[in-house]
Amino acid sequence: MAEGAPPGGQSLLFLTDEQLRKGIEAMFFAYRGFTSDPDRILEGKDMGRAHHRAIHFIHRSPGTTVSNLMAILGVTKQSLNRVLRALIETGLVEARVGRRDRRERHLYLTREGAALERELSDAQRERMRAAYRTAGPVAVAGFRQVLEAMMDEESRRHYETLAEGGGQ
Amino acid sequence: MAEGAPPGGQSLLFLTDEQLRKGIEAMFFAYRGFTSDPDRILEGKDMGRAHHRAIHFIHRSPGTTVSNLMAILGVTKQSLNRVLRALIETGLVEARVGRRDRRERHLYLTREGAALERELSDAQRERMRAAYRTAGPVAVAGFRQVLEAMMDEESRRHYETLAEGGGQ
DNA sequence: CTTGGAATGTCAACAAGGCTGACGTATTGT
DNA sequence: ACAATACGTCAGCCTTGTTGACATTCCAAG
Numbered sequence: 001m002a003e004g005a006p007p008g009g010q011s012l013l014f015l016t017d018e019q020l021r022k023g024i025e026a027m028f029f030a031y032r033g034f035t036s037d038p039d040r041i042l043e044g045k046d047m048g049r050a051h052h053r054a055i056h057f058i059h060r061s062p063g064t065t066v067s068n069l070m071a072i073l074g075v076t077k078q079s080l081n082r083v084l085r086a087l088i089e090t091g092l093v094e095a096r097v098g099r100r101d102r103r104e105r106h107l108y109l110t111r112e113g114a115a116l117e118r119e120l121s122d123a124q125r126e127r128m129r130a131a132y133r134t135a136g137p138v139a140v141a142g143f144r145q146v147l148e149a150m151m152d153e154e155s156r157r158h159y160e161t162l163a164e165g166g167g168q
Numbered sequence: 169m170a171e172g173a174p175p176g177g178q179s180l181l182f183l184t185d186e187q188l189r190k191g192i193e194a195m196f197f198a199y200r201g202f203t204s205d206p207d208r209i210l211e212g213k214d215m216g217r218a219h220h221r222a223i224h225f226i227h228r229s230p231g232t233t234v235s236n237l238m239a240i241l242g243v244t245k246q247s248l249n250r251v252l253r254a255l256i257e258t259g260l261v262e263a264r265v266g267r268r269d270r271r272e273r274h275l276y277l278t279r280e281g282a283a284l285e286r287e288l289s290d291a292q293r294e295r296m297r298a299a300y301r302t303a304g305p306v307a308v309a310g311f312r313q314v315l316e317a318m319m320d321e322e323s324r325r326h327y328e329t330l331a332e333g334g335g336q
Numbered sequence: 337c338t339t340g341g342a343a344t345g346t347c348a349a350c351a352a353g354g355c356t357g358a359c360g361t362a363t364t365g366t
Numbered sequence: 367a368c369a370a371t372a373c374g375t376c377a378g379c380c381t382t383g384t385t386g387a388c389a390t391t392c393c394a395a396g
Contacts, residue, residue, distance in 0.1 A: 014305040020293045021228075022331060023300070023312065024202075028221070029323035030315035031199050032242065034192075048352060053196070060189075066373065074200065079354055081374065103363050103372040125188045131317035132191070135310065137182040142303065142310025144191065147198035149299035155197035163190060216381055234344065247383055249345065271343045271392050 023146075037123035045116075050075075050083045052120055055109065058093060059117045060162055063106040065098070072158050092116060191314075205291035213284075218243075218251045220288055223277065226261060227285045228330055231274040233266070240326050260284060 013019065038052045057072050058064060064072075070080050084107070087093040092113035098104035109117055132140050151159060181187065206220045225240050226232060232240075238248050252275070255261040260281035266272035277285055300308050319327060 011305060014308045015297055015300055017293065019308075020296045020300065021289075023296050023308070024224075024289075024292055025228075025327055025330060026312055026315040026319075027199065027202050029320075029327045030318040031195065032323055033319045034195050036320065050353060056192075060193075067371090075353085076355065077373070078356085078375080082353080085374090098372095101364070101372080105373070121189070121192075124192055125185065127318060128188045128191050129183055131314050132183055132188065134317040135313040137179060138306070139310030139313040140182045140187075140191070142307030143314035144194055145303040145307040146299050146311035147194040149302040150198040150295060151194075151201045152197075152204065155200055159193055159197045162193060218382060235342095243382085244384065245344075246346085246385085250382080253345090266343095269343080269393070271390095273344070 033127065034124070037127055038120045041120055041123060047086070050079070051087060054080070054083050054087060055092065055113060055117050055120065057162075058107045059109055059114065059121075062108050063096075065104045065106060066095075067104075069107065071154075072162075074155075087113070201295065202292070205295055206288045209288055209291060215254070218247070219255060222248070222251050222255060223260065223281060223285050223288065225330075226275045227277055227282065227289075230276050231264075233272045233274060235272075237275065239322075240330075242323075255281070 035049060039049060042048055042052060053073055054069065057069060061068070066077065066080065066084070070077055073080060084093065084095070088095055091110055094108045094110050094113075095105040096108065098106055135143070148156060148159070203217060207217060210216055210220060221241055222237065225237060229236070234245065234248065234252070238245055241248060252261065252263070256263055259278055262276045262278050262281075263273040264276065266274055303311070316324060316327070
């Protein structure tokens with residue numbers, strides 16, 4: 001990998017293979033940190049990352065259906081069902097039959113589910129908050145821009161749809 | 169979490185729970201995109217993400233030992249060994265006995281291993297490059313700052329140690 | 337020279353969380 | 367009446383992580 005003059009003529013140094021590689025490694029290591037706190041919390045509770053994800057998105061979109069959750073999480077119904085069954089059996093999630101379409105199950109967190117969600121999300125947000133504070137608002141904006149540009153089309157659709165419901 | 173005036177006095181809006189939550193979701197969706205291309209490539213070759221990670225870091229630090237790789241990847245030797253065995257058997261990785269300490273195995277990519285590494289890393293870098301180009305250099309700097317701030321201490325050590333060997 | 341401990345390999349067993357395929361059931365819309 | 371949809375479930379498989387136990391090899395200290 002010879003490192004000659006910038007190919008674009010000006011400051012395209014940030015597109016160097018080496019820069020890209022560092023970005024890749026940063027994603028790898030950061031993701032580990034990102035998931036570590038919830039993982040630790042769930043470890044004692046007979047649950048894992050999959051449960052956390054389901055809880056997160058049910059909290060985020062109360063009343064969401066099973067198929068919608070499948071699409072967001074990008075897993076099969078069998079995988080999702082295993083997790084949902086556990087969450088329902090332990091009383092963290094409630095599945096209400098749809099009023100308009102009674103084939104659908106609308107998912108809600110129970111009080112206990114909401115409490116666990118808060119515990120998990122507090123831990124995860126705390127790390128995120130610390131990182132944001134360290135890096136500052138400009139960096140945060142860039143962080144989100146790059147991540148959004150890295151998503152698949154479909155993921156981006158889900159991401160943006162979720163965002164509408166919340167604050168922005 | 170009531171949403172009154174910004175507690176800091178000025179623009180601390182980026183530390184809102186909602187902003188943090190969007191960052192969390194951005195990480196989730198972006199990481200899916202991040203791994204999708206290599207996953208697709210490996211899917212036909214009897215290998216998975218674990219093999220990719222090993223190949224990546226062996227390429228990055230040729231001659232690294234098994235224990236060092238264990239520390240970087242954060243997995244047990246049994247997990248790593250399963251992957252390494254497959255890579256060695258298929259002729260993608262070579263394990264040379266250490267000269268100074270003959271208990272150690274120093275890991276290198278073979279020609280075939282390097283070729284696969286390039287294929288995987290080309291795909292992954294291409295997505296990263298597109299995201300970088302879309303977001304621009306300022307955003308990229310912020311992206312990396314936030315990710316670095318999100319890492320565990322130990323991960324950050326590994327991350328920086330790797331970076332020394334390369335460019336930057 | 338012996339021996340403790342480090343580095344590595346390996347076997348076995350297990351768990352989480354993905355997947356496919358197949359099938360059943362309720363419900364809806366045509 | 368019937369096809370399609372939404373969901374649940376059983377069975378089986380794969381990858382990738384885990385522990386625990388044990389053997390080997392070898393460096394280095396006593």
